[in-house]
Amino acid sequence: MKQYIQLTNEEIKRSFKIYVIFVLVMAAIELVSIIVNVKLHERRVEDYLKSNTVTLYEALNEVGKISFVDTTTFYSYATMIGMALVLIYTIQIWYRDWIGETKYIYRLLMLPGKRISIFFSKWTTLLLIIMSFLGIQWCLIQIGNLLFNWSVRVDYLDKDSHRTLGSTLGEIFSLNLTNLFVILAVSMFIVSFIFLLVLIERSYRKWTGLLRMGVEIFIMIIFTVAGLYFLEQTKLLLNSEKMLVLTGLFVLYFAYVILRSLHLLKWKITV
Incomplete structure (x- = not known):
C-alpha cells in the first residue's frame, strides 16, 4: 500500500503542471466566451435597431433574446477537448516511461514488491484527473451562469427559456449521482482497455503485438454487439x-x- 501511494503521488506530480495549465486556459476561454457572446448579441440588436426603424421590443422579437445556453458553446468544445486529451494522456502515461535515456520504466519494474502498484498508481491518477475535470467544469458552469446574469441586460434576457445545456453536456454536468457513476465507470473502462492495448503492444514483438491488439479490439466489439443485440431481441426479461x-x-x-493487464505486467513485461 505504501508503494502504491508513493507511486500515485509521483504520477500526480508528473502530471500536475500540465493539468493546471490546461484547466486555467480552459476556464479563461469559457468565462470570456460568455461575455463575448453577450456583447455580440447586444451588437446584433443595436445593428438591427440602426438599420431598421423599430422599437427595442420589435428588434428583440426579430433577433431573439439570449439565454445562458446560448453562451455555452465553448463549454461543449472544452469538454470534448478535455476528453480527447485524457485519451492521449492514457497512452502517454505508459509510453513516457519507455522514452528518454533514463528509461524510467526499468526503475519501476525493478522496485521491490508487486507490480500491481505500478498499474493502479497510473489508473488512480487517471481517475482523479477525470473526476477533478468534471468537478471543475461543473463549477465553471455555475460561475458562468452567475457571470451571464451579471453581464446581460434585463431586457435582453430570455426569462421564458426552459432549455437546458445540450443533451450530452447536460447529462454529464447534472447533479444526478447515477449519471455521474455511469460516466466514471465507462470512462475508467475505456482507460483500462487502452492500458490493456498498450501492455499487449509492449509485451510482444511488433507485428505479434499489433495482431493481438487487433484481436482484443475485435473481441470487445463482438462482446458488446452480441450482448446488446441479445438484450434488445429477447422478450423473456423485463427492462x-x-x-x-x-x-x-x-x-x-x-x-x-x-486482470489481463495485471497478468501481462507481471509475467510478460521484462526489464
Missing part, C-alpha cells in the same frame, strides 16, 4: 432485468480487462 444483465456483463468484462 430492469435487462439493465441488471447488461451491468453484470460490463462488470465481468471490466474485471477481465484489468
Whole structure:
C-alpha cells in the first residue's frame, strides 16, 4: 500500500503542471466566451435597431433574446477537448516511461514488491484527473451562469427559456449521482482497455503485438454487439432485468480487462 501511494503521488506530480495549465486556459476561454457572446448579441440588436426603424421590443422579437445556453458553446468544445486529451494522456502515461535515456520504466519494474502498484498508481491518477475535470467544469458552469446574469441586460434576457445545456453536456454536468457513476465507470473502462492495448503492444514483438491488439479490439466489439443485440431481441426479461444483465456483463468484462493487464505486467513485461 505504501508503494502504491508513493507511486500515485509521483504520477500526480508528473502530471500536475500540465493539468493546471490546461484547466486555467480552459476556464479563461469559457468565462470570456460568455461575455463575448453577450456583447455580440447586444451588437446584433443595436445593428438591427440602426438599420431598421423599430422599437427595442420589435428588434428583440426579430433577433431573439439570449439565454445562458446560448453562451455555452465553448463549454461543449472544452469538454470534448478535455476528453480527447485524457485519451492521449492514457497512452502517454505508459509510453513516457519507455522514452528518454533514463528509461524510467526499468526503475519501476525493478522496485521491490508487486507490480500491481505500478498499474493502479497510473489508473488512480487517471481517475482523479477525470473526476477533478468534471468537478471543475461543473463549477465553471455555475460561475458562468452567475457571470451571464451579471453581464446581460434585463431586457435582453430570455426569462421564458426552459432549455437546458445540450443533451450530452447536460447529462454529464447534472447533479444526478447515477449519471455521474455511469460516466466514471465507462470512462475508467475505456482507460483500462487502452492500458490493456498498450501492455499487449509492449509485451510482444511488433507485428505479434499489433495482431493481438487487433484481436482484443475485435473481441470487445463482438462482446458488446452480441450482448446488446441479445438484450434488445429477447422478450423473456423485463427492462430492469435487462439493465441488471447488461451491468453484470460490463462488470465481468471490466474485471477481465484489468486482470489481463495485471497478468501481462507481471509475467510478460521484462526489464
